[in-house]
Amino acid sequence: MSDGIYWIGAEVHTEDLFEGIWPIPEGVALNAYAIKGDKIAIIELVREWGGAALTFMKNLKSIDIDPKDVDYIILNHLEPDHTGFFYMFRSLAPNAKVVTTEKGAALVEGFYGITDNIKIVKTGDSIDLGKGKVLNFVEIPNVHWPETQVTYESNSGILFSSDAFGSYGIHKGSIFDDEQPEAIKPYWEEETLRYYANIVAKFSSSVLSAIEKLADVDIKMIAPAHGLIWRGNPKAIINKYIRYANYSKELQEPEITVVWGSMYGNTETMLNAILKGASEQEIPIHVHQVPNEDMSFILADVFKSAGLIIGCPTYEYGMFPPMRYVLEILNEKLTRFKKVAFFGSYGWSGGALKVFNELSEKMKWDIEEPLLFKGYPSKEELQKGEELGRIIAKKVKEIPSKIKNEEY
Numbered sequence: 001m002s003d004g005i006y007w008i009g010a011e012v013h014t015e016d017l018f019e020g021i022w023p024i025p026e027g028v029a030l031n032a033y034a035i036k037g038d039k040i041a042i043i044e045l046v047r048e049w050g051g052a053a054l055t056f057m058k059n060l061k062s063i064d065i066d067p068k069d070v071d072y073i074i075l076n077h078l079e080p081d082h083t084g085f086f087y088m089f090r091s092l093a094p095n096a097k098v099v100t101t102e103k104g105a106a107l108v109e110g111f112y113g114i115t116d117n118i119k120i121v122k123t124g125d126s127i128d129l130g131k132g133k134v135l136n137f138v139e140i141p142n143v144h145w146p147e148t149q150v151t152y153e154s155n156s157g158i159l160f161s162s163d164a165f166g167s168y169g170i171h172k173g174s175i176f177d178d179e180q181p182e183a184i185k186p187y188w189e190e191e192t193l194r195y196y197a198n199i200v201a202k203f204s205s206s207v208l209s210a211i212e213k214l215a216d217v218d219i220k221m222i223a224p225a226h227g228l229i230w231r232g233n234p235k236a237i238i239n240k241y242i243r244y245a246n247y248s249k250e251l252q253e254p255e256i257t258v259v260w261g262s263m264y265g266n267t268e269t270m271l272n273a274i275l276k277g278a279s280e281q282e283i284p285i286h287v288h289q290v291p292n293e294d295m296s297f298i299l300a301d302v303f304k305s306a307g308l309i310i311g312c313p314t315y316e317y318g319m320f321p322p323m324r325y326v327l328e329i330l331n332e333k334l335t336r337f338k339k340v341a342f343f344g345s346y347g348w349s350g351g352a353l354k355v356f357n358e359l360s361e362k363m364k365w366d367i368e369e370p371l372l373f374k375g376y377p378s379k380e381e382l383q384k385g386e387e388l389g390r391i392i393a394k395k396v397k398e399i400p401s402k403i404k405n406e407e408y
């Protein structure tokens with residue numbers, strides 16, 4: 001990456017879910033780094049996952065580092081996707097001092113039972129590795145956990161940013177942004193947004209605070225714990241994260257996401273009428289059926305879209321259960337300030353609406369009059385559905401896209 005600075009991470013291809021929840025069909029990169037000055041530091045580790053620990057050890061060997069000679073293990077963030085291999089690696093590198101924040105040290109004890117040879121650092125502290133390499137620490141709490149920090153190497157200008165500025169996805173031929181073929185860019189855009197929506201969205205205000213805190217740092221390269229290393233245009237990923245963080249506010253894309261489920265086709269019939277009305281405005285519409293589609297992908301589209309249409313039937317006097325899960329996650333991930341419509345079929349009662357009202361209470365959504373119908377929708381009700389789609393789409397179309405996507 002730079003003189004004496006190396007990527008030593010691993011690409012994980014696995015059917016396992018990230019955090020035990022989120023699918024990663026393409027995989028994920030666990031980025032780890034080594035810095036050689038007079039002293040040797042490792043920044044981030046990997047999890048023992050899909051062969052990642054073995055790859056990490058081979059990469060270390062390929063740059064002639066014996067674990068016994070490692071002086072510092074910098075743990076920017078303690079989530080086990082970064083530190084799962086720590087307990088074992090510590091035994092291979094007994095001389096290494098563990099460098100982390102005060103809250104990080106508490107998790108080193110909590111997760112790994114280790115309390116010795118730990119150096120606690122805070123914002124403004126630094127470690128001189130010799131040969132001009134100096135590590136500077138800045139705490140960025142809640143991006144993604146409270147203990148998180150970043151490490152800035154001032155000679156190279158590389159910011160080791162941990163989860164911040166990260167992405168799902170594996171490197172296909174190169175770890176660097178400036179070596180990505182044009183055709184791969186949409187893949188990274190999708191995987192970065194999905195990662196942000198799944199992992200970071202809840203902490204969007206902390207993301208903006210962290211970016212502000214780092215505003216005066218001369219960042220020449222961003223090296224996150226996941227995804228691309230931003231060597232050519234580090235500003236691009238910063239801008240992308242600002243744009244995503246603003247999706248938690250009112251600055252969303254003029255797009256609509258439709259999430260629907262249907263038991264016997266009645267709600268689906270209304271869905272088609274609503275889509276007919278909405279599509280007249282020629283704005284992007286993302287349609288997801290539950291429970292068939294995974295929440296990870298639904299969340300990414302809902303998070304960025306200013307418009308949201310929810311359609312589901314009443315089920316046993318309540319809401320179609322997969323939709324209840326969707327709404328609970330949307331609340332957890334702070335999908336706020338949207339133009340929203342709700343529709344659905346019922347048989348004996350309209351219990352789904354009651355649940356919808358309860359679950360959407362905290363979301364600060366601008367909700368249209370709900371469209372409920374008994375059994376199969378009538379011709380008049382279908383016309384109302386078309387009109388509902390039209391209303392949401394018109395409202396959404398009026399919203400300018402306020403944050404431009406920075407190209408890389």
Ligand code: FEO
Pocket residue numbers: 077079081082144145163225226
């Ligand atoms: Fe990459 Fe919060 O873990």
